[in-house]
Amino acid sequence: xxxxxxxxxxxxxxxxxxxxxxxxxxxxxxxxxxxxxxxxxxxxxxxxxxxxxxxxxxxxxxxxxxxxxxxxxxxxxxxxxxxxxxxxxxxxxxxxxxxxxxxxxxxxxxxxxxxxxxxxxxxxxxxxxxxxxxxxxxxxxxxxxxxxxxxxxxxxxxxxxxxxxxxxxxxxxxxxxxxxxxxxxxxxxxxxxxxxxxxxxxxxxxxxxxxxxxxxxxxxxxxxxxxxxxxxxxxxxxxxxxxxxxxxxxxxxxxxxxxxxxxxxxxxxxxxxxxxxxxxxxxxxxxxxxxxxxxxxxxxxxxxxxxxxxxxxxxx
Amino acid sequence: xxxxxxxxxxxxxxxxxxxxxxxxxxxxxxxxxxxxxxxxxxxxxxxxxxxxxxxxxxxxxxxxxxxxxxxxxxxxxxxxxxxxxxxxxxxxxxxxxxxxxxxxxxxxxxxxxxxxxxxxxxxxxxxxxxxxxxxxxxxxxxxxxxxxxxxxxxxxxxxxxxxxxxxxxxxxxxxxxxxxxxxxxxxxxxxxxxxxxxxxxxxxxxxxxxxxxxxxxxxxxxxxxxxxxxxxxxxxxxxxxxxxxxxxxxxxxxxxxxxxxxxxxxxxxxxxxxxxxxxxxxxxxxxxxxxxxxxxxxxxxxxxxxxxxxxxxxxxxxxxxxxxxxxxxxxxxxxxxxxx
Ligand code: SF4
Ligand code: SF4
Ligand code: SF4
Ligand code: SF4
Numbered sequence: 289x290x291x292x293x294x295x296x297x298x299x300x301x302x303x304x305x306x307x308x309x310x311x312x313x314x315x316x317x318x319x320x321x322x323x324x325x326x327x328x329x330x331x332x333x334x335x336x337x338x339x340x341x342x343x344x345x346x347x348x349x350x351x352x353x354x355x356x357x358x359x360x361x362x363x364x365x366x367x368x369x370x371x372x373x374x375x376x377x378x379x380x381x382x383x384x385x386x387x388x389x390x391x392x393x394x395x396x397x398x399x400x401x402x403x404x405x406x407x408x409x410x411x412x413x414x415x416x417x418x419x420x421x422x423x424x425x426x427x428x429x430x431x432x433x434x435x436x437x438x439x440x441x442x443x444x445x446x447x448x449x450x451x452x453x454x455x456x457x458x459x460x461x462x463x464x465x466x467x468x469x470x471x472x473x474x475x476x477x478x479x480x481x482x483x484x485x486x487x488x489x490x491x492x493x494x495x496x497x498x499x500x501x502x503x504x505x506x507x508x509x510x511x512x513x514x515x516x517x518x519x520x521x522x523x524x525x526x527x528x529x530x531x532x533x534x535x536x537x538x539x540x541x542x543x544x545x546x547x548x549x550x551x552x553x554x555x556x557x558x559x560x561x562x563x564x565x566x567x568x569x570x571x572x573x574x575x576x577x578x579x580x581x582x583x584x585x586x587x588x589x590x591x592x593x594x595x596x597x598x599x600x601x602x603x604x
Numbered sequence: 605x606x607x608x609x610x611x612x613x614x615x616x617x618x619x620x621x622x623x624x625x626x627x628x629x630x631x632x633x634x635x636x637x638x639x640x641x642x643x644x645x646x647x648x649x650x651x652x653x654x655x656x657x658x659x660x661x662x663x664x665x666x667x668x669x670x671x672x673x674x675x676x677x678x679x680x681x682x683x684x685x686x687x688x689x690x691x692x693x694x695x696x697x698x699x700x701x702x703x704x705x706x707x708x709x710x711x712x713x714x715x716x717x718x719x720x721x722x723x724x725x726x727x728x729x730x731x732x733x734x735x736x737x738x739x740x741x742x743x744x745x746x747x748x749x750x751x752x753x754x755x756x757x758x759x760x761x762x763x764x765x766x767x768x769x770x771x772x773x774x775x776x777x778x779x780x781x782x783x784x785x786x787x788x789x790x791x792x793x794x795x796x797x798x799x800x801x802x803x804x805x806x807x808x809x810x811x812x813x814x815x816x817x818x819x820x821x822x823x824x825x826x827x828x829x830x831x832x833x834x835x836x837x838x839x840x841x842x843x844x845x846x847x848x849x850x851x852x853x854x855x856x857x858x859x860x861x862x863x864x865x866x867x868x869x870x871x872x873x874x875x876x877x878x879x880x881x882x883x884x885x886x887x888x889x890x891x892x893x894x895x896x897x898x899x900x901x902x903x904x905x906x907x908x909x910x911x912x913x914x915x916x917x918x919x920x921x922x923x924x925x926x927x928x929x930x931x932x933x934x935x936x937x938x939x940x941x942x943x944x
Binding site: 315316317318320321322323324325326343347348396405407408493495496497498499502503515523524525526527551554555557558559 | 633634635636654657658667668738740741742835838839841842843844845848849857859861870872873875878880924925926928929930931932934935
């Protein structure tokens, strides 16, 4: 897959079909990758596809000017489609290099499985439906479902549906729906009071770094409501009440755009389980409107589209 | 005056110090690690602690701090300062890089304007350092004039020598505290030899490097190289992680909350990486992302040294470990397109 990607990416640049390629290259730290955004075909041989390509690269599309060849896993491809639906990206300006994705490994889960930090491990290898973690020369096998990101366990579209070049054979979903919802199920069992206490506690840690918003392809506003001063919707300081308010409103803004890529939760430096909010919203949107973000580029976007009759009913 | 203490007696030692000080130790809240008030028993951090995600600067310069509260009257305001806790604090287990970072912060908070919020907490605190035995692969303190056993910026330094810690008093504060502490044994020559060996082993475990030779001149020479900066910053998402979690970053924002004539003035962490930085008093002079990231690098490696003669980076590696796109400052420093 990797070789094919490099060949295709190089050709795209050489034939001047795109101005940029966005993909992944190995990160400096063990078992990490990092986005590679380049115009230079000499960089292309650094492109990789492996079990650690976590970032949702669609996030960079709204920022780059020109035509872009972009590596996209299933969820990333949905974010791209959603941006097309919202008129943020023109379909003809992107060449989607689709990656059928068997799921991405969550390093914090791996660390918990073996009780060691990432940089203390010799190797992490995916072998079919197993993950083999080697520490101190010893192999430890686990089911892959114990090591993938929660959102990967419930992924509905591992193989991009919208693509220009598909880099491998389609994969089927992991479909461990229950496992992907463990944290949410735990929250649902709580009384409202307990849940309030839970979130109060979680949001007391928030430092307002805005990484959750800035990694999110669906958060594309020029100016976020949280930075408005007239009126001031929320205080721009990390008080837990305002942190919670920020997240709740953000959640409403991305309803119908969020593809459950899991980036906000992954980016949060203080480990607030943000996906419990976004995924719940995703399911509510799906139940209420039979709408799933980024599935069909020709479908009108959920939140900014009105039918004539709706308007008459709504605006009196 | 060099002493030693059994690791299993650390709980007793902290209990003893707790009589006089509020004790802060590394703790975990879920997966997030920071220095928090000791609960009086748990010393399990001795097993897992490498360094905290939230830097100890948060104990002196918290993410959110009340500067004063006020009441709005017809034509005037009544102001009241927050009650000072006046409490003596002891931070147990601070790492050499983070202790150095506090020394770096002292310079700015004592410069043209003396910051009473920071300084009062700082003066009231004893730092007990703990040498690192297991540095991260992202640590590069040895390139910045420090090392995993550096005792330069703490009051008391502990070194792991197996079942015990060697305990050295570094400052007068440290000396008098040790003199008033019971239950410590005198260290033998053999203990000191073991400590030296452990320190050398730790030193070798730090493998990441930056070359700081002529770094100010090198950064200056490529300051205007927009193509270079654009290329190396393309993947940054302009969040606040690397600066908020940097132990030497000190920018803050000030905001008022006013509810029914009762108000509070807060200060909170701010970051030059955020597009909205300094939008309130003026415009952000660094509109483009590459300018903001360049600012972060140059501030630490060029401007701070110009003003205070020290690089404002201690090599703690937090900005590398925590960055959501794995941006790495050492890579940038190694790839500067220097023009001579
Ligand atoms: S939270 Fe809302 S206002 Fe802010 S960037 Fe996201 S969508 Fe826009
Ligand atoms: S990423 Fe986490 S800490 Fe940062 S603003 Fe979002 S919720 Fe808060
Ligand atoms: S370098 Fe990383 S942590 Fe820093 S602002 Fe950019 S994305 Fe955020
Ligand atoms: S710049 Fe990075 S490595 Fe240097 S002190 Fe700050 S967080 Fe640590």
